[in-house]
Amino acid sequence: MAATVCGAATAAEANMTALNCISISDPDIQKSISLLKQACLDSGFFYVIDHGISEEFLNEVFFQSRKFFDLPLHKKMELLRNEKHRGYTPTLDETLDPENQVHGDFKEGYYIGVEVPEDDPDVEKPFYGPNQWPSEDILPGWRRVLEQYHKEALRVSRAILKIIALTLDLDADYFDKPEMLGEPLATLKLLHYEGKISDPQRGIYACGAHSDFGFIALLATDDVTGLQICKDKDAQPRIWEDVAPLKGGFIVNIGDLLERLTNDVFRSTLHRVVLDGRERYSIPFFVAPKPECVVECLPSCASEMNPPKYPPITCAAYMNQRYIDTHLGPTSYHIQEMRK
Template identity: 55%
Template sequence: MENKSEEDVSIINVSSLSFIDFNNTDLHQSAVLLKNACLDCGFFYVVNHGISEELKEEAFEQSKKFFALPLEEKMKVLRNEKYRGYAPFHDSLLDPKNQVRGDYKECFTIGMEGPKDGLHEDGPNNWPNPNVLPGWQETMEKYYQEALRVCKSIARIMALALDLDEDYFDTLEMLGNPIADMFLVHYEGMSDPSKGIYACGAHSDFGMMSLLATDGVTGLQICRHKDVKPEKWEYIPSIKGAYIVNIGDLLERWSNGYFKSTLHRVLGNGLDRYSIPLFLKPSHDCIIECLPTCQSENNLPKCPAIKCSTYISQRYKAVHAHLKKP
């Protein structure tokens, strides 16, 4: 943490990202834009995605209602063994080398509804009492399905960007029954990197892609070149009607390092900030191995094949090794 004052100086201006327009009927043109975005910084916007502003606003309103509940009410749905439900402030520590305490955020996690004896990422959701928050579950389930639909549409363009068939990821073993977790997030407080205080510590997502909706409050930053010191951070602005998308470590591994997952973090500015990201991973049994278009005689697979559920489980354990127990 000796270079924290340097880090503050290294923050640069607002980043400019590419736009992927779902109204563009030329998918190959969209694929070129997406490919360039993934080779550049791994972040881009999607517009004309079909999610109504009314549904999005309702999801945010319902999210705010939950986080406004008394702590004892929120603790009734504390995250279960499947990591579904409420996680209080400081529960996650994503950058233990630089953070003096856990993230200044509280979360609520929703995933695919599954049986109690399912795999790690499957299981029952931990819904709030409908008498306390009427209509809350219905709104979140509807929004979840819409966000998942958009992710699957992006995956079709992503396939073209990787010189694969458009429907390459559409198979049952890939995105037919995906692992998809949606977080409701509430940040508060003022971040101070010089003191190791962050709304959300620096990290890269470990899935295939993430679809992010925000309330417009500034905070998200990316670091395009994580190996360059001092790190240079850029703010990603929230644009009305657009979603922010970024690729994760799993896609970096799948593409043999061709597309790179990007370091990002959130700095609090003293205002309440809300966001709703959905993190998409392939199906449990999907084998993550070098895609056929990402290897050659001179570019052999950098990582061995691994089952998606095994990979995700390993990443969960690594992250939660730094978490306090519920």
């Protein structure tokens, strides 16, 4: 499967979309800019390879993810997602497409953000705070591996955003400015799909259709297919195409805040997960600017004939509303048992 993902799909993979591949280490930066710009204009999704994270380490991260989800439910619930959105999210916690879903998403997850100690002044900011960690007695070495992966994924994200800046005729370090990614909202999420068969006709999804909230998302997956994208979210009916996994590489997509920043020049893309009954593990990494960053239209993306489509908004305000819209409240978990 992975052998054809960077080129045209074979006849046997007729519904498998072909995405551009961007090599982070390619010395031909103009080639990378061209491929990435085309991808952002076409689908908002692309592959990233040669990113400097070894396949061996990626395998270790997936191994540690499985170890957590193999824990008894009561142990996982002891680490239930808190008001800072850190910790465990049970099955049905998220409903990403409430108009079309009869249940929440049939997946469980675990949020890990930038570590901010309790005595740090920034702990008062939205989404900032200490992570919740399983004890070393239960999962020895777990925190060390996941913190290292968070650091590496953020490094790769910054490299991708440098190329995105160049596609928009901005300075390469535009997104690295202190007011943007100086103290970013960078969230690692471990996901485990239990394998329930999806049935879109009946409103049953492993993960409902949605666009991501921030600037970009990096996705590492196992070899189980299921991710689908809709290149034109305004189309009726929507046309869904499968995205093949890429072992050792990332599937990357742009999010809502980058769409707002570019005035719809680059549009966030609807995607969902539809499964055939197999278990699936994936690890998305979401990158957004610091909470107080005001996201507003780039001057180069607006004109008299194309005025800004979105009002300025802080990252925290936008992200908070999206979480409210898509997640159960902490007191609502007993309800999900009745909904299964």
